[in-house]
Amino acid sequence: MTALYTDSPSYTTTWPALSVLVPFFRDDAAALLQALDLEATDAPVEILIYDDGTGDTELTERIAETVGHAQRPMRLITNPKNQGRSAARNALFEAARAEWVLFLDADMLPAKTDFLQTYLTLIKEANADVIFGGFKVEPTSENADLNLHRALSEVSDCLSLSARQAAGPQYVASSNLCVRSDVLIAQPFDAGFSGWGWEDSEWAARVTKQFTLLHADNPALHLGLETTDTLLRRFATSGANYRRFTEAHPDLATQLSLYKISKKLGRLPGQSAMRPILKTVIKVNALPIGARLTALKLWRASHYAEALS
Numbered sequence: 001m002t003a004l005y006t007d008s009p010s011y012t013t014t015w016p017a018l019s020v021l022v023p024f025f026r027d028d029a030a031a032l033l034q035a036l037d038l039e040a041t042d043a044p045v046e047i048l049i050y051d052d053g054t055g056d057t058e059l060t061e062r063i064a065e066t067v068g069h070a071q072r073p074m075r076l077i078t079n080p081k082n083q084g085r086s087a088a089r090n091a092l093f094e095a096a097r098a099e100w101v102l103f104l105d106a107d108m109l110p111a112k113t114d115f116l117q118t119y120l121t122l123i124k125e126a127n128a129d130v131i132f133g134g135f136k137v138e139p140t141s142e143n144a145d146l147n148l149h150r151a152l153s154e155v156s157d158c159l160s161l162s163a164r165q166a167a168g169p170q171y172v173a174s175s176n177l178c179v180r181s182d183v184l185i186a187q188p189f190d191a192g193f194s195g196w197g198w199e200d201s202e203w204a205a206r207v208t209k210q211f212t213l214l215h216a217d218n219p220a221l222h223l224g225l226e227t228t229d230t231l232l233r234r235f236a237t238s239g240a241n242y243r244r245f246t247e248a249h250p251d252l253a254t255q256l257s258l259y260k261i262s263k264k265l266g267r268l269p270g271q272s273a274m275r276p277i278l279k280t281v282i283k284v285n286a287l288p289i290g291a292r293l294t295a296l297k298l299w300r301a302s303h304y305a306e307a308l309s
Contacts, residue, residue, distance in 0.1 A: 003077050003078060003079045003080075003091075004078040005075060005076070005077055005078075006064045006067050006068065006075070006078070007067070007074070007075050007076075008067050008068065008069075008070040008071075008072065008073060008074035008075070009068075010070075010071065010072065010073050011046070011073040011074060011075050012073075013073065014044045014046070014073055015044070015097060015098075016043075016044045016045055016046040016073060016097055016098040017043035017044055017045065017098055017100070017120060017123075018043065018045045018046075018098050018100050018101070018102055018116065018119065018120060018123070018178075019046050019047075019048060019096035019097060019098035019100070019101045019102070020036060020045060020046070020047045020048065020101075020104060020116070021048050021050070021092035021093065021096060021101050021102065021103050021104070022047065022048070022049045022050070022092075022103075022104050022105070022106055023049075023050040023052055023085060023088035023089055023092060023103075023105075023106070024049065024050070024051060024052065024054065024063075024105075024106035025051075025052045025053065025054055025082060025085075025088075026054050026056060026059065027105075027106035027107045027224060028059060028062065028063075028106070029049060029063060029106035029107075030062055030063060030066045031109060031223075032104065032106060032107075032108055032109055033047060033049065033063070033066050033067070033070065033074065034066060035109055035110055036072070036115075036116065037070045037071055037072050037074070039110070039113065039114070039115060039116050039117070040117075041116050041117050041120060042117060042120060043120050044072075044073070045072060045073075045098075045116055045120075046072065046073040046074065046075070046097060046098065047070070047072055047073070047074045047075075048074075048075050048077065048092050048095055048096060049063060049067065049074070049075070049076045049077065049106075050077045050079065050088045050091055050092045051063065051076065051077065051078040051079060052079055052082050052083055052084070052085075052087075052088040053079055053080060053081045053082030053083065054082075060076075060078055063076055064076055075095070077091070077092070077095060079091070083191075084191065084194050084195070085174075085189075085193070085196075085199060086189035086190055086191045086192075086193050086199045087191045089103060089174060089189050090188050090189055090191060093181070093184050093188070096181070099180065099181050100119075100123050100178060100179065100180050100181065101178070101179055101181060101184070102119055102176075102177070102178045102179075103174045103175070103176070103177045103178075103179070104175065104176060105174070105175040105176075105220075105222075105224070106224075107222065107223045107224025108135065108175055108176060108220040108221060108222055108223065108224075109221045109223060110220055110221070111135075111136055111218075111219040111220055111221045112218065112219070115218060115220070118133075118216070118218045119131065119133070119178050119218060122178070122214070122216055122218075123178070126214055126216075127212065127214075128212050128213065128214035129179070129180050129183050129207075129211035129212045129213070130172075130177070130178070130179050130180070130183060130204075130207060130208070130211055130212070130213045130214065131177075131178040131179075131213075131214045131215075131216050131218075132164070132171075132172045132173070132176065132178075132213065132214075132215055132216065133176045133177075133178070133216050133217070133218035133219055133220065134158070134159070134161065134164060134176065134215070134216070134217065134218070135157065135158060135173070135175055135176050135219050135220045135221065135222050136158050136219045136220075136221050136222065137150050137153045137154065137158055137221070137222050137225060138150075138221065138222075138223065138225075141225065143227075144285050145227045145228055145285070146225040146226070146227065147285070147289065148228050148231065148282070148289070148292055148293070148296065149225040149226045149227075149228075149231055150225055151289045151292075151293055152231070152293060152296065153222065153225070155293070157171065157173070159171055161215055161216070161217045164215040165215045168213065169201075169204035169207075169208040169213060169252075170201070170204075170252070170256070172200065172201070172204035172208075172213065173200045174189075174199075174200045174203075175200075175220065175222065176218075176219065176220040177200075183207060183211050186210070187203065187206055187207045187210065187211075189203050190202055190203065190244075190248075192244065193241050194240075194241070195237060195238060195240075195241065196234045196238050196241070197234065197238035197241045197242065198238065198241040198242050198244065198245040199241065201245055202244065202245045202248050202249065205245075205248070205249040205252050206248070206249070228282060228283055229283075231296065232279065232282065232283075232296075232299065235296070235299055235300035235303060236299070236303050237303075238303075239303050239304050239306060239307030239308075240307060242304050242307055242308075243304075243307045243308055246259060246308065258300070258301060259308075261297075261298075261301040262301045262302075262304040262305045262308055263305070263308065265298075265301050265302055265305040266305035266306070266308055266309050271302055271305060272302060272306065274298070274302065275299060275302055278295045278296075278298055278299045278302070279295075279299065281295040282295045282296050282299060
């Protein structure tokens, strides 16, 4: 089956200065699309959304209705079969018409009212090939089961501009990433990654060897915090992706604490036997968040140690 297209009334009328690319798989991107549609900008912007085999008719119809009422040029591409995050991004890029593209995850929202305009200004004035705006998380939630992911994001992802600048490609993610199109032509995302994790890190490490990266203060708000069970599952099943990253960029991977801890654990006989204890600590909401975070990081390192062996 081929992909289906749903366009806003203005989709074919304007050649854009920026293409916003939003892949989604079972995430409701309607709030993001509406926020982007309402922002006034000095230059035309198109928004392309890719349904990566969601299989949820109600959700797809809701996104299609949002597209149909949009004022901006907007297109929904519905693919009947899930292809994975990297393939979805590459497909969106092929459909984009602008010289610059902005990748956003479907569960994000602009943190500033001039979000798109800030990128348009940076594109024009900054000497950069790749711009990463960073992201934030909501400070509180009614669901206590999201607190572990919030705490992990705050210490691992939601870093200050100066911290991101010092780390270079280490903290670049496609959740809020603006890229000149010829960079992606030269260095597309690696579709060999499957499932969750590490394709962003691998791409950033590869691209920054050839192109200029700029960290900017233009964050997006991450609304899609995961439950503890989802984090456990993702860390337990992303070992193959982590190994692919380390094999592609051993110079970077070996400098990171995760690699060093994973290698040390891999030298301990029967290290996987500690996982039930770690899982218990991770899942008890009443325990101090620091202890749960440490246990979660050891859980991940334990699985990655097997992947690296």
